[in-house]
Amino acid sequence: xxxxxxxxxxxxxxxxxxxxxxxxxxxxxxxxxxxxxxxxxxxxxxxxxxxxxxxxxxxxxxxxxxxxxxxxxxxxxxxxxxxxxxxxxxxxxxxxxxxxxxxxxxxxxxxxxxxxxxxxxxxxxxxxxxxxxxxxxxxxxxxxxxxxxxxxxxxxxxxxxxxxxxxxxxxxxxxxxxxxxxxxxxxxxxxxxxxxxxxxxxxxxxxxxxxxxxxxxxxxxxxxxxxxxxxxxxxxxxxxxxxxxxxxxxxxxxxxxxxxxxxxxxxxxxxxxxxxxxxxxxxxxxxxxxxxxxxxxxxxxxxxxxxxxxxxxxxxxxxxxxxxxxxxxxxxxxxxxxxxxxxxxxxxxxxxxxxxxxxxxxxxxxxxxxxxxxxxxxxxxxxxxx
Amino acid sequence: xxxxxxxxxxxxxxxxxxxxxxxxxxxxxxxxxxxxxxxxxxxxxxxxxxxxxxxxxxxxxxxxxxxxxxxxxxxxxxxxxxxxxxxxxxxxxxxxxxxxxxxxxxxxxxxxxxxxxxxxxxxxxxxxxxxxxxxxxxxxxxxxxxxxxxxxxxxxxxxxxxxxxxxxxxxxxxxxxxxxxxxxxxxxxxxxxxxxxxxxxxxxxxxxxxxxxxxxxxxxxxxxxxxxxxxxxxxxxxxxxxxxxxxxxxxxxxxxxxxxxxxxxxxxxxxxxxxxxxxxxxxxxxxxxxxxxxxxxxxxxxxxxxxxxxxxxxxxxxxxxxxxxxxxxxxxxxxxxxxxxxxxxxxxxxxxxxxxxxxxxxxxxxxxxxxxxxxxxxxxxxxxxx
Numbered sequence: 001x002x003x004x005x006x007x008x009x010x011x012x013x014x015x016x017x018x019x020x021x022x023x024x025x026x027x028x029x030x031x032x033x034x035x036x037x038x039x040x041x042x043x044x045x046x047x048x049x050x051x052x053x054x055x056x057x058x059x060x061x062x063x064x065x066x067x068x069x070x071x072x073x074x075x076x077x078x079x080x081x082x083x084x085x086x087x088x089x090x091x092x093x094x095x096x097x098x099x100x101x102x103x104x105x106x107x108x109x110x111x112x113x114x115x116x117x118x119x120x121x122x123x124x125x126x127x128x129x130x131x132x133x134x135x136x137x138x139x140x141x142x143x144x145x146x147x148x149x150x151x152x153x154x155x156x157x158x159x160x161x162x163x164x165x166x167x168x169x170x171x172x173x174x175x176x177x178x179x180x181x182x183x184x185x186x187x188x189x190x191x192x193x194x195x196x197x198x199x200x201x202x203x204x205x206x207x208x209x210x211x212x213x214x215x216x217x218x219x220x221x222x223x224x225x226x227x228x229x230x231x232x233x234x235x236x237x238x239x240x241x242x243x244x245x246x247x248x249x250x251x252x253x254x255x256x257x258x259x260x261x262x263x264x265x266x267x268x269x270x271x272x273x274x275x276x277x278x279x280x281x282x283x284x285x286x287x288x289x290x291x292x293x294x295x296x297x298x299x300x301x302x303x304x305x306x307x308x309x310x311x312x313x314x315x316x317x318x319x320x321x322x323x324x325x326x327x328x329x330x331x332x333x334x335x336x337x338x339x340x341x342x343x344x345x346x347x348x349x350x351x352x353x354x355x356x357x358x359x360x361x362x363x364x365x366x367x368x369x370x371x372x373x374x375x376x377x378x379x380x381x382x383x384x385x386x
Numbered sequence: 387x388x389x390x391x392x393x394x395x396x397x398x399x400x401x402x403x404x405x406x407x408x409x410x411x412x413x414x415x416x417x418x419x420x421x422x423x424x425x426x427x428x429x430x431x432x433x434x435x436x437x438x439x440x441x442x443x444x445x446x447x448x449x450x451x452x453x454x455x456x457x458x459x460x461x462x463x464x465x466x467x468x469x470x471x472x473x474x475x476x477x478x479x480x481x482x483x484x485x486x487x488x489x490x491x492x493x494x495x496x497x498x499x500x501x502x503x504x505x506x507x508x509x510x511x512x513x514x515x516x517x518x519x520x521x522x523x524x525x526x527x528x529x530x531x532x533x534x535x536x537x538x539x540x541x542x543x544x545x546x547x548x549x550x551x552x553x554x555x556x557x558x559x560x561x562x563x564x565x566x567x568x569x570x571x572x573x574x575x576x577x578x579x580x581x582x583x584x585x586x587x588x589x590x591x592x593x594x595x596x597x598x599x600x601x602x603x604x605x606x607x608x609x610x611x612x613x614x615x616x617x618x619x620x621x622x623x624x625x626x627x628x629x630x631x632x633x634x635x636x637x638x639x640x641x642x643x644x645x646x647x648x649x650x651x652x653x654x655x656x657x658x659x660x661x662x663x664x665x666x667x668x669x670x671x672x673x674x675x676x677x678x679x680x681x682x683x684x685x686x687x688x689x690x691x692x693x694x695x696x697x698x699x700x701x702x703x704x705x706x707x708x709x710x711x712x713x714x715x716x717x718x719x720x721x722x723x724x725x726x727x728x729x730x731x732x733x734x735x736x737x738x739x740x741x742x743x744x745x746x747x748x749x750x751x752x753x754x755x756x757x758x759x760x761x762x763x764x765x766x767x768x769x770x771x772x
Contacts, residue, residue, distance in 0.1 A: 004412040012625060015413050023409045023629055026390040027401050027583065029708050060448045060585045062624040068607040096606040191625055197413065199446045199585055199627025220482040221447070221454040238448040239398060239577055241585025243409055243629060322415050
C-alpha cells in the first residue's frame with residue numbers, strides 16, 4: 001500500500017477511516033429492498049445537509065458533471081443566462097452554458113474579486129428575457145466566496161429569474177441554507193467539504209426550478225424528471241456507484257453527529273488560523289477584500305523569491321503534506337490549500353509547518369516561529385482544542 | 387455489516403475481495419505523480435481489455451452515461467443515425483440519440499431477435515446521408531448478442547459510416563476485438579464483466595471517430611477532445627472517482643493474469659451450463675435463435691404456473707441468490723441471470739439449485755435432479771473443474 005499523506009488540496013480531501021471502511025460493504029442489487037433502505041436514509045440526510053425540504057439527487061459523476069446536469073436541465077439552446085466570471089470554475093460554468101447552446105451574459109471580474117448584488121442588479125436592469133443566473137458560490141481557483149449570495153438570490157427571486165449555484169467546494173463547510181436563501185438548483189461534489197471520496201455529484205431542486213425543468217429538452221442520462229420518478233421509490237434510473245453511496249451514507253452520518261453549525265464553525269476557525277499564519281509569514285491571500293476570503297479554500301500568492309512547484313514538491317516529499325498550486329491563468333503564481341472536511345487544528349499546524357520549512361529551504365526569509373505562532377494563537381483565542 | 391449474498395443480476399456483479407480491498411488505498415491528489423503512475427498503468431491495461439492500440443477513456447459515470455458521452459461526441463442535432471431496437475437498452479440508446487437532437491432511423495425488431503447484417507444493409511441501401519450506426523452488442527433485457535456485429539462493422543466501414551457500440555454488458559466476457567473488428571467507438575461499464583464495482587464508464591475511440599468528434603459541438607463534461615488532451619499526460623480533466631480507479635486497476639490486473647481467451651471460455655462454458663440447466667427444467671430462453679444466446683446474460687421466460695417476484699424473493703431470502711426479473715415491457719414475464727465477471731461453476735450450481743428449489747416451492751413440477759445434472763454434465767464435458 002502506498003504511504004498515506006496529508007491531502008490538503010482543495011479536493012479530493014482526506015477521508016476518515018469510518019468512511020473508507022464503509023466502501024467494503026457487500027455488493028447489492030440496486031433494485032432490491034436493501035438498496036431502497038440505504039437510499040432512503042441517505043437522501044434524508046442529504047436534505048439535512050442542504051437544509052432543504054425538497055429532494056436532493058445523487059449522480060455518478062464528478063462535481064463538474066453535476067454542474068453540467070443542472071445547466072442542461074435549465075438551459076435550452078438560445079436561453080439567456082447571466083454568469084459572473086471571476087476565476088477558473090466560473091469560466092467552466094460559462095463554458096458549460098455555452099456548450100448547451102445558451103446565450104451567456106457575462107459579468108467579467110478580476111480574479112480575486114467577487115460579484116456584488118449591486119453589480120448583478122445592474123446587469124439584470126438592462127437585460128431582457130434573462131432565464132437564469134448561474135453562479136459559483138466559492139471560486140476554488142482564487143479562494144473567494146460570494147458573500148452577497150443570499151442578497152443575489154433574493155433579487156433573482158423578486159424578478160422571477162432562476163438561480164443555479166455551483167457550491168462544489170463549499171457546501172457542508174460554510175453556511176448555505178438552500179431553502180432559506182431560496183436557491184433553485186444547488187450542486188456539490190462528494191470529495192470536498194463532505195470528506196467523502198470523489199465520484200458523486202449532489203443536486204437540489206426547488207419547486208420553481210421543477211416548473212422550468214419540465215419544459216426543457218433535457219439530455220437522457222442527466223434527466224432530472226426521470227431521476228425524480230425513480231427517487232419516489234428510493235431508486236436511481238441507472239446503476240449507482242454503490243461503494244461511493246456507502247461512503248457518502250457514512251460521511252453524512254458523521255455530519256449529523258457533529259451538527260452543521262459545529263462543522264461550519266470548525267471550518268471558519270481553521271481558515272482563520274490559516275489566514276493569520278499566512279499573513280504573519282508576509283504572504284498575500286488572493287481575495288481582494290478580507291470579507292471575500294473563503295473558509296474552505298485558502299489561496300495566496302507565491303512570493304517572488306521561490307519557485308512554486310519546488311515548494312510544493314518539498315512539502316510533499318519531506319513533510320508528507322500535499323497542497324495545490326495556482327489554477328488556470330494563476331498556474332505557478334499561487335498556492336491553494338483545502339480547508340475542508342475533517343480539517344482540524346492538527347492538519348492546519350502540520351500544513352503551516354511544512355509550508356514554513358519548504359519556504360525556508362527555498363531561501364525565503366522567515367522569523368523564528370512566524371506563521372506557526374499566529375495559527376496557535378488563533379486556536380487559543382477560541383479555546384479550540386489543539 | 388449486512389450479510390453477503392451471491393449477486394447474479396446482470397450487473398452489478400460479485401466483486402472479488404482483492405478488488406474491494408484496493409479501494410482502501412489512500413486518497414491522493416489527481417494532479418500528482420502517484421496518480422499519473424496509476425493512470426498510465428490502468429489505461430495501458432484498458433488497451434489490452436479492448437484489444438485496441440487507441441486510447442480508452444475512463445469516466446465517472448454509469449454505463450448509460452458512457453453511452454450518452456459517446457453519442458454526444460458523434461451526433462450533432464439533425465444528424466441521421468441508424469439504431470436497431472430490439473430491447474430496453476437499445477430503446478435507451480435510441481432515446482439518447484433523440485435527446486441529442488439526432489434523427490433516428492429505427493430498425494425495429496421483436497424482443498428476443500437480433501439485427502442481421504442483411505437487415506442493416508437494406509436500411510443503409512435506402513438511407514442517404516447516414517452519419518452513424520449506434521448498436522447494442524448485447525441486449526441485457528433479452529439476453530441477446532448481435533452475432534453479426536463484425537460483419538455489420540465491416541459493412542459500415544466499407545460505406546464510410548461510423549459505428550458506435552454499446553458493449554456495457556459484454557465487454558470482457560465475450561469476444562470483442564475493437565481494432566480487428568474496426569469498431570469506432572465502444573462503451574462499457576465497470577460493474578459487469580470486469581467484476582469491478584459500479585460507477586465508471588470506459589470508452590475507446592478509433593482514428594476515424596476522432597475525425598468526426600473534432601467537428602462535433604460536444605458538451606463540456608463529456609468532451610472527448612478535452613479528455614484526450616489530459617490523457618496525454620496521464621490525467622483526467624475533472625476529479626476522477628479515485629477508489630473506483632483503484633478497484634478497476636486491480637480488476638484489470640486479474641483480467642491480465644487470467645488472459646482474455648481463458649476469460650471468454652469461462653463465460654461461454656458457464657453460460658452453456660446455465661442454458662442446458664434451464665432447458666432441462668423445461669424453461670425457455672428469450673433469444674429466438676440459439677446462436678443469439680448471450681454468454682453473459684441468461685434471460686428466460688417465466689413459466690405460467692409461478693409468480694416471478696415470489697420466485698426471486700424466495701431465491702434471495704432462503705438461498706441468498708439474487709437474480710433479476712424481466713426489464714421494460716417484459717417486467718414480470720422473465721428471469722435474467724448475470725453470467726459475468728468472476729462467474730464459475732460454483733456460482734452456476736448455487737444459482738441453479740436456488741432457482742430449482744424456489745420454483746418447486748411455488749408448485750412448479752420438476753424431476754429429481756433436473757437442471758442441476760445438466761449443468762454438472764456441461765462442466766464435465768469440458769473437463770472444467772467444479
